[in-house]
Amino acid sequence: xxxxxxxxxxxxxxxxxxxxxAQNNDLLGDLHIASRTLGKCEAVIASVHDKGAMKVPGxxxxxxxxAMDSAAVAALIRxxxxxxxxxxxxAFVNMTVLQxxxxxxxxxxxxxxxxxxxxxxxxxxxxxxxxxxxxEACEAAGVTAILGIGFDPGVVNAYARLAAEDxxxxxxxxxxxxxxxxxxxxxxxxxxxxxxxxxxxxxxxYSWQKGGxxxxxxxxxxxxxxxxxxxxxxxxxxxxxxxHSLAANYPGADVRFWMxxxxxxxxxxxxxxxLGLLSEKPVMTAEGLEVVPLKxxxxxxxxxxxxxxxxxxxxxIGDVVRGTKDGAPREVFIYNVADHAEAFQEVxxxxxxxxxxxxxxxxxxxxxxxxxxxxxMANVEELPPMAFLTELHRLxxxxxxxxxxxxxxxT
Amino acid sequence: xxxxxxxxxxxxxxxxxxxxxAQNNDLLGDLHIASRTLGKCEAVIASVHDKGAMKVPGxxxxxxxxAMDSAAVAALIRxxxxxxxxxxxxAFVNMTVLQxxxxxxxxxxxxxxxxxxxxxxxxxxxxxxxxxxxxEACEAAGVTAILGIGFDPGVVNAYARLAAEDxxxxxxxxxxxxxxxxxxxxxxxxxxxxxxxxxxxxxxxYSWQKGGxxxxxxxxxxxxxxxxxxxxxxxxxxxxxxxHSLAANYPGADVRFWMxxxxxxxxxxxxxxxLGLLSEKPVMTAEGLEVVPLKxxxxxxxxxxxxxxxxxxxxxIGDVVRGTKDGAPREVFIYNVADHAEAFQEVxxxxxxxxxxxxxxxxxxxxxxxxxxxxxMANVEELPPMAFLTELHRLxxxxxxxxxxxxxxxT
Numbered sequence: 159x160x161x162x163x164x165x166x167x168x169x170x171x172x173x174x175x176x177x178x179x180a181q182n183n184d185l186l187g188d189l190h191i192a193s194r195t196l197g198k199c200e201a202v203i204a205s206v207h208d209k210g211a212m213k214v215p216g217x218x219x220x221x222x223x224x225a226m227d228s229a230a231v232a233a234l235i236r237x238x239x240x241x242x243x244x245x246x247x248x249a250f251v252n253m254t255v256l257q258x259x260x261x262x263x264x265x266x267x268x269x270x271x272x273x274x275x276x277x278x279x280x281x282x283x284x285x286x287x288x289x290x291x292x293x294e295a296c297e298a299a300g301v302t303a304i305l306g307i308g309f310d311p312g313v314v315n316a317y318a319r320l321a322a323e324d325x326x327x328x329x330x331x332x333x334x335x336x337x338x339x340x341x342x343x344x345x346x347x348x349x350x351x352x353x354x355x356x357x358x359x360x361x362x363x364y365s366w367q368k369g370g371x372x373x374x375x376x377x378x379x380x381x382x383x384x385x386x387x388x389x390x391x392x393x394x395x396x397x398x399x400x401x402h403s404l405a406a407n408y409p410g411a412d413v414r415f416w417m418x419x420x421x422x423x424x425x426x427x428x429x430x431x432x433l434g435l436l437s438e439k440p441v442m443t444a445e446g447l448e449v450v451p452l453k454x455x456x457x458x459x460x461x462x463x464x465x466x467x468x469x470x471x472x473x474x475i476g477d478v479v480r481g482t483k484d485g486a487p488r489e490v491f492i493y494n495v496a497d498h499a500e501a502f503q504e505v506x507x508x509x510x511x512x513x514x515x516x517x518x519x520x521x522x523x524x525x526x527x528x529x530x531x532x533x534x535m536a537n538v539e540e541l542p543p544m545a546f547l548t549e550l551h552r553l554x555x556x557x558x559x560x561x562x563x564x565x566x567x568x569t
Numbered sequence: 570x571x572x573x574x575x576x577x578x579x580x581x582x583x584x585x586x587x588x589x590x591a592q593n594n595d596l597l598g599d600l601h602i603a604s605r606t607l608g609k610c611e612a613v614i615a616s617v618h619d620k621g622a623m624k625v626p627g628x629x630x631x632x633x634x635x636a637m638d639s640a641a642v643a644a645l646i647r648x649x650x651x652x653x654x655x656x657x658x659x660a661f662v663n664m665t666v667l668q669x670x671x672x673x674x675x676x677x678x679x680x681x682x683x684x685x686x687x688x689x690x691x692x693x694x695x696x697x698x699x700x701x702x703x704x705e706a707c708e709a710a711g712v713t714a715i716l717g718i719g720f721d722p723g724v725v726n727a728y729a730r731l732a733a734e735d736x737x738x739x740x741x742x743x744x745x746x747x748x749x750x751x752x753x754x755x756x757x758x759x760x761x762x763x764x765x766x767x768x769x770x771x772x773x774x775y776s777w778q779k780g781g782x783x784x785x786x787x788x789x790x791x792x793x794x795x796x797x798x799x800x801x802x803x804x805x806x807x808x809x810x811x812x813h814s815l816a817a818n819y820p821g822a823d824v825r826f827w828m829x830x831x832x833x834x835x836x837x838x839x840x841x842x843x844l845g846l847l848s849e850k851p852v853m854t855a856e857g858l859e860v861v862p863l864k865x866x867x868x869x870x871x872x873x874x875x876x877x878x879x880x881x882x883x884x885x886i887g888d889v890v891r892g893t894k895d896g897a898p899r900e901v902f903i904y905n906v907a908d909h910a911e912a913f914q915e916v917x918x919x920x921x922x923x924x925x926x927x928x929x930x931x932x933x934x935x936x937x938x939x940x941x942x943x944x945x946m947a948n949v950e951e952l953p954p955m956a957f958l959t960e961l962h963r964l965x966x967x968x969x970x971x972x973x974x975x976x977x978x979x980t
Contacts, residue, residue, distance in 0.1 A: 345843045345844075346840075346843065346844060425836065425840065426840050426844070429757075429836065429837050429840040429841070430840070430844075432756045432757065433756075433757060433837070433841075433866070433869055433870065434869040435846070435865075435866070435869055437869075441865070441868045441869055442868060443860075443861075443864045443865060443867070443868045444864065444867065444868065445864060447858075447860065447864070449854075449858065449860050449865050449868070450854075451865060451869060453854045453855065453856060453858070454846075454852070454854060454860050454862060454865050455844070455846070456854070456855065457852045457853065457854045457855065457860070458844055458845040458846055458848075458852055458862060459844065
């Protein structure tokens with residue numbers, strides 16, 4: 159059954175969501191996109207029409223909304239008749255948008271954990287600080303809320319469940335490895351909103367090991383991974399959303415997240431951090447102006463969306479899952495490889511945005527079809543993975559599995 | 570004859586000037602210090618009294634003044650009966666303070682070239698953009714104005730003239746080398762106001778070679794110098810005030826300025842510069858706040874004055890002057906070595922401030938004594954050097970000369 163979709167946000171990921179919704183509007187229905195700035199929404203819709211992305215004739219409308227204002231979002235949901243809200247706005251608006259869904263009965267999807275602008279890296283499990291506190295409210299309202307359904311978190315959670323269910327009897331460790339081997343050609347840039355990107359790396363690095371939370375600092379633990387297509391890549395133990403739900407669902411396994419960084423990125427990050435320029439706490443200039451350093455850094459860095467036209471190379475993101483099968487040790491790597499230039503050609507965004515934006519559209523289709531219309535809150539590994547992976551494959555993110563010398567598609 | 574002194578500015582250099590004036594108030598007379606913030610002036614005076622620095626009983630008073638307001642400065646000169654103004658405020662106030670001296674007849678001293686906040690690195694010779702345009706006005710008013718009488722510019726200009734007069738028949742090159750081999754123990758800090766410090770290095774590097782202006786970029790040309798006390802040090806061709814007057818007074822010689830930088834400084838500078846964080850042009854944050862990046866960088870860096878208590882090690886600044894004497898090639902290095910900890914013990918400032926703050930006090934004493942009471946504008950190399958160097962020696966900055974294996978005091 160078709161369900162109207164409201165997209166919140168108008169950045170690089172929202173662009174991908176918009177194109178993919180348009181390509182599947184025969185399954186979804188009316189489409190709406192809303193952000194603080196109407197013009198950004200209109201630009202996204204214009205790019206959809208430029209590519210002729212609407213599969214069948216239909217509505218795609220732009221709206222201005224302050225997503226921090228829950229009542230305004232609820233009013234927009236009612237006005238548009240949206241039954242599915244894909245929230246790819248700033249991570250600061252998750253709770254107000256979720257509340258609007260609870261109030262209106264619309265399904266809720268997001269791709270990153272809620273953040274309070276004033277806090278960095280709160281106590282684990284992160285989902286316990288905001289999202290999971292709304293579990294009962296979702297259940298009572300019969301609202302489907304799927305948390306963190308981008309690529310990572312999101313697809314990698316489904317990979318973990320697939321490995322645990324179909325390839326292993328016991329799971330000893332889940333290592334999520336995220337490598338962007340692409341090049342944007344700029345001296346320095348972040349692939350996501352710099353504010354969110356840097357906030358990920360300024361706090362304590364939490365991992366789940368030996369049944370408890372381990373704490374490290376960023377760039378303290380590094381490891382070279384040898385991956386398909388992108389080859390040997392150095393990645394660092396990093397704090398990331400999915401560790402916090404996978405640890406709850408697979409408490410007997412070690413759960414770690416590794417992100418690839420080049421020396422240049424680390425150097426720039428280290429300089430900015432040590433000087434205090436990544437701080438979210440305001441400082442006063444000699445002229446008496448109060449400035450949040452991180453917001454100025456964001457202002458001087460390239461807009462991540464502007465990187466897309468020149469981005470080349472590939473990403474490789476997946477799960478190294480170790481455990482036993484029939485009493486013997488087994489290790490599989492379940493992964494996807496995406497191409498920046500192909501993503502840009504199709505939807506006008508680079509590969510990082512593409513991998514993050516396609517999964518919530520697959521989920522929206524599963525909700526519309528009834529497969530994932532669960533009427534409660536869930537993290538992705540709590541949902542059956544194969545229908546999702548099949549839909550992802552159809553939408554452009556195929557899954558492969560490598561085991562020893564074997565490297566095969568998962569279909 | 571005693572002459573009352575008004576110090577403009579209340580930073581680290583002003584602190585040194587205040588202590589040295591106090592130590593010589595028998596030669597100078599009443600002392601006054603003025604800056605935008607009265608409390609900073611009062612703190613300087615309190616530190617003078619803490620050290621018991623006043624040689625004879627006398628006045629030392631604090632005043633608030635906006636040094637960008639020429640009339641206000643003139644009024645303060647009249648009110649205090651100051652006959653000598655030592656301007657060690659921001660480089661942005663030189664022209665307003667100089668005008669106040671022209672209007673009142675007070676002698677004018679500064680330690681760095683005038684800068685327009687909106688411009689970086691104007692066309693050479695830099696003195697031609699602002700200072701030298703006031704030459705005739707000074708002459709007409711009979712006002713003594715000695716430009717750039719810190720250490721460099723200042724003492725190094727006197728070293729150049731000494732070499733040219735007493736050690737060489739022809740001068741082929743003057744290479745000023747400024748090495749700070751001290752350590753402040755912070756992850757990163759600038760020794761002067763970060764705004765002024767970085768502005769020095771973001772523009773074109775001008776040097777005078779083969780009878781013309783040569784242009785390079787910062788950190789493009791590096792050279793290892795083997796110097797007394799501090800040993801082998803890498804320094805880079807840098808734009809600096811004194812090149813612009815020495816080139817006019819010794820047009821047949823190559824005139825270059827070299828400043829020592831460690832790899833860490835260069836790395837931090839390069840990151841900040843390439844990201845646009847050293848820009849003096851305002852940028853707009855996503856929240857609509859207009860911020861000058863350089864002013865925020867200044868706000869997050871340590872206050873240079875706060876470095877003094879922990880500063881250890883030495884500076885070595887001097888002139889390598891090459892030419893001929895009696896038809897044979899000759900090279901001398903005329904230099905001073907200063908010690909950060911000794912400076913702090915004596916006047917509560919680190920060595921960089923000490924070397925900059927002592928010379929204008931020596932000049933003030935020479936003016937009061939009549940030696941340098943010239944009634945016109947001059948750069949330091951246009952004045953007889955030996956009385957100045959003798960006074961500097963007495964005030965704590967002895968001069969030495971190295972030639973081959975010989976290394977002797979200049980007295």
